[in-house]
Amino acid sequence: MPDATAPYTHPLVEVNDLHVRFVSREATVHAVNGVSFSARRGEVLCILGESGSGKTVTMRTLLRLLPRAARIEGQVLVDGRDVLAMSAKELRDLRGRFAAMVFQEPMTALDPVYTIGQQIGETVRRHTGCDRRAARARALEMLDLVRVPSAARRLDAYPHELSGGLRQRAMIAMALSCDPRLLLADEPTTALDATVQVQVLILLRRLQRELGMGMIFVTHDLGVASEIADTIAVMYAGRIVEVGPVAQVLRAPLHPYTAGLLASTVHGQPRERDIDAIRGSPPDMRRLSQGCSFAPRCPQRVAACLTMVPEPRFPSPGRMAACRAVMNSAGNGGNTPLSAP
Amino acid sequence: MIALSPPLDPRDRGGPLQPMLIARDLRKHFPVKGARGKSVQAVDGVSFTVRKGETLGIVGESGCGKTTLARLLLHLVVPDAGELIFDGDAVSAPDGLSVNALRRQVQMVFQDSYSSLNPRMPIRDTVAFGPFIQGRKKPEARDIARDILGKVGLDPDLFGPRYPHELSGGQKQRVNIARALATGPRMVILDEPVSALDKSVEAQVLNLLRALKRQLNLTYVFISHDLNVVRYISDRVLVMYLGRVVELGPVEAIFSYPRHPYTRALLASRPSMDPARRIDEPPITGDPPSPIDPPAGCRFHTRCPFAEPLCETASPALDLWQGPQSHIAACHMLDPNSGHSRATNA
Numbered sequence: 173m174p175d176a177t178a179p180y181t182h183p184l185v186e187v188n189d190l191h192v193r194f195v196s197r198e199a200t201v202h203a204v205n206g207v208s209f210s211a212r213r214g215e216v217l218c219i220l221g222e223s224g225s226g227k228t229v230t231m232r233t234l235l236r237l238l239p240r241a242a243r244i245e246g247q248v249l250v251d252g253r254d255v256l257a258m259s260a261k262e263l264r265d266l267r268g269r270f271a272a273m274v275f276q277e278p279m280t281a282l283d284p285v286y287t288i289g290q291q292i293g294e295t296v297r298r299h300t301g302c303d304r305r306a307a308r309a310r311a312l313e314m315l316d317l318v319r320v321p322s323a324a325r326r327l328d329a330y331p332h333e334l335s336g337g338l339r340q341r342a343m344i345a346m347a348l349s350c351d352p353r354l355l356l357a358d359e360p361t362t363a364l365d366a367t368v369q370v371q372v373l374i375l376l377r378r379l380q381r382e383l384g385m386g387m388i389f390v391t392h393d394l395g396v397a398s399e400i401a402d403t404i405a406v407m408y409a410g411r412i413v414e415v416g417p418v419a420q421v422l423r424a425p426l427h428p429y430t431a432g433l434l435a436s437t438v439h440g441q442p443r444e445r446d447i448d449a450i451r452g453s454p455p456d457m458r459r460l461s462q463g464c465s466f467a468p469r470c471p472q473r474v475a476a477c478l479t480m481v482p483e484p485r486f487p488s489p490g491r492m493a494a495c496r497a498v499m500n501s502a503g504n505g506g507n508t509p510l511s512a513p
Numbered sequence: 514m515i516a517l518s519p520p521l522d523p524r525d526r527g528g529p530l531q532p533m534l535i536a537r538d539l540r541k542h543f544p545v546k547g548a549r550g551k552s553v554q555a556v557d558g559v560s561f562t563v564r565k566g567e568t569l570g571i572v573g574e575s576g577c578g579k580t581t582l583a584r585l586l587l588h589l590v591v592p593d594a595g596e597l598i599f600d601g602d603a604v605s606a607p608d609g610l611s612v613n614a615l616r617r618q619v620q621m622v623f624q625d626s627y628s629s630l631n632p633r634m635p636i637r638d639t640v641a642f643g644p645f646i647q648g649r650k651k652p653e654a655r656d657i658a659r660d661i662l663g664k665v666g667l668d669p670d671l672f673g674p675r676y677p678h679e680l681s682g683g684q685k686q687r688v689n690i691a692r693a694l695a696t697g698p699r700m701v702i703l704d705e706p707v708s709a710l711d712k713s714v715e716a717q718v719l720n721l722l723r724a725l726k727r728q729l730n731l732t733y734v735f736i737s738h739d740l741n742v743v744r745y746i747s748d749r750v751l752v753m754y755l756g757r758v759v760e761l762g763p764v765e766a767i768f769s770y771p772r773h774p775y776t777r778a779l780l781a782s783r784p785s786m787d788p789a790r791r792i793d794e795p796p797i798t799g800d801p802p803s804p805i806d807p808p809a810g811c812r813f814h815t816r817c818p819f820a821e822p823l824c825e826t827a828s829p830a831l832d833l834w835q836g837p838q839s840h841i842a843a844c845h846m847l848d849p850n851s852g853h854s855r856a857t858n859a
Contacts, residue, residue, distance in 0.1 A: 222713065321799075337800040366574065366782045367779060371795040373792075374793070392711065398785060398787060422787070436716035438739070447720055447745070451717075
């Protein structure tokens with residue numbers, strides 16, 4: 173609940189104290205450990221985190237796209253409806269209609285034995301019940317919308333006949349074909365070349381604005397987040413450690429992890445000096461410590477960090493950081509006031 | 514401890530001015546199955562030198578041939594044509610350096626840190642394997658492995674007995690670096706060594722690579738698609754597009770005064786890291802074309818905003834334009850006599 177400023181009666185997405193564990197005979201992986209956030213209509217929320225931080229699992233939970241071994245606890249509301257209580261049919265109606273998803277690897281997310289046109293058309297027919305001809309017309313319209321050149325010809329192409337950038341555009345076209353209000357994008361540009369990545373980012377930003385969708389965008393790349401996000405939520409070890417408007421978070425990060433990530437991302441540091449890298453390695457999600465998960469690597473650690481998970485602090489409107497070193501805004505404190513980084 | 518000037522390596526034959534490696538007109542085409550006469554022109558006439566003690570960065574998008582080029586430098590794939598000269602000796606020539614002798618002095622670190630380690634071997638054996646194969650006695654090879662594991666920041670007692678699956682990505686990449694260094698190479702080819710790593714770990718590995726280079730007096734060829742990383746670590750940068758070199762020069766010249774339109778587009782495609790200065794127009798459109806049947810003439814002409822009929826037919830030579838400090842670029846616009854309408858600006 174880092175964000176309490178939503179103007180609607182219910183936010184587009186609201187997640188409260190979400191826990192996701194993957195239980196197997198050998199071990200239990202604590203992928204998500206008490207995540208709460210909300211996403212507003214017409215806004216881009218970026219979930220930023222490194223591999224294993226739980227960012228993808230959090231997003232997939234919104235559509236319940238998780239394997240059977242997943243144990244989900246908490247509350248997940250999409251458009252005010254409880255996703256965790258939905259029946260299989262309700263889920264099918266939700267997926268692709270109200271909320272659609274763009275995956276990282278278009279080559280594996282698209283079906284290799286159907287043409288692009290058939291795959292987009294299938295989604296349209298499933299949700300609107302229109303006939304094949306109308307679905308095909310809609311597919312063509314969508315390919316034009318995502319600026320696939322010579323779209324009419326590409327409609328009958330199989331995924332392997334397209335370049336990486338065009339495949340990703342085709343997947344975006346499919347996701348948008350039923351006019352979703354919420355677009356979930358899981359590292360959609362990571363597999364693309366630099367010159368293509370920027371094209372897809374610009375496209376997504378333009379479509380999101382023009383169609384007025386809410387978008388949740390998962391990435392590990394601060395540069396990508398800075399190009400697309402309105403709000404940024406930084407995840408570490410299955411928890412959200414910082415939330416805020418993207419410009420503020422990048423300019424003045426509050427959580428030591430965010431600051432460390434910013435410092436260790438190579439972007440024009442002087443060549444003579446070492447990069448200010450975060451020490452150590454990410455925690456083992458099978459054996460999480462009881463305190464702040466970042467504490468073992470944190471340069472500002474105090475004894476209490478190792479024993480207690482820090483409560484979220486709200487130092488200024490719209491900003492949250494789960495760190496003992498961050499002070500609440502005036503009259504809201506009470507905890508050990510350490511200097512903010 | 515104060516680092517003194519590095520002791521002269523007894524294997525150094527040509528002296529400091531002899532380039533470590535000269536690649537001349539290297540070419541590798543892979544035939545395409547089921548399509549007679551067609552081939553992937555992975556590397557098509559690439560020439561450059563690697564100076565002793567420098568880091569040469571190689572950048573380019575997927576399919577531009579940078580990995581094939583790396584493999585050619587070690588004869589992991591045999592070139593169709595062209596010449597490799599290592600410290601003055603022609604590689605695999607009758608009176609030159611044998612491939613085995615080359616690999617004693619040049620080693621490689623691969624991108625995928627997991628698949629490049631033997632899953633059934635504890636890492637101390639993996640690291641000791643190279644020296645052992647090259648004729649060291651087993652205990653001696655083990656001592657080398659212990660020493661080098663310590664150098665890459667892995668406690669040999671703690672990590673030596675472990676298997677690759679017990680290590681994190683960053684630790685595995687450290688093992689790969691140790692494995693490459695165990696044979697005491699003078700030059701290391703790093704093929705996207707940090708791209709599979711998380712940012713916080715990437716920074717650690719980059720710091721490690723820089724420290725090892727100083728400590729062991731190494732020469733690096735650093736291949737990456739990440740321009741920010743290349744700028745940080747390289748002394749000179751080579752830009753590839755579809756199997757050819759389009760620009761080569763000192764790192765500051767490439768990043769501050771890029772001359773080839775492709776280099777400019779690559780640089781402009783980097784995310785800004787500043788939400789107030791977002792990129793609004795893509796610097797170039799479309800995807801890189803397939804290296805099977807690449808465009809004739811200048812290979813970039815299909816995506817170049819300044820392409821003219823000339824560019825579709827005439828292939829610009831790399832040394833068409835030569836700037837200060839051996840900065841070279843292959844673009845007709847830089848040649849006043851080419852006939853390109855923008856050529857006068859050069």
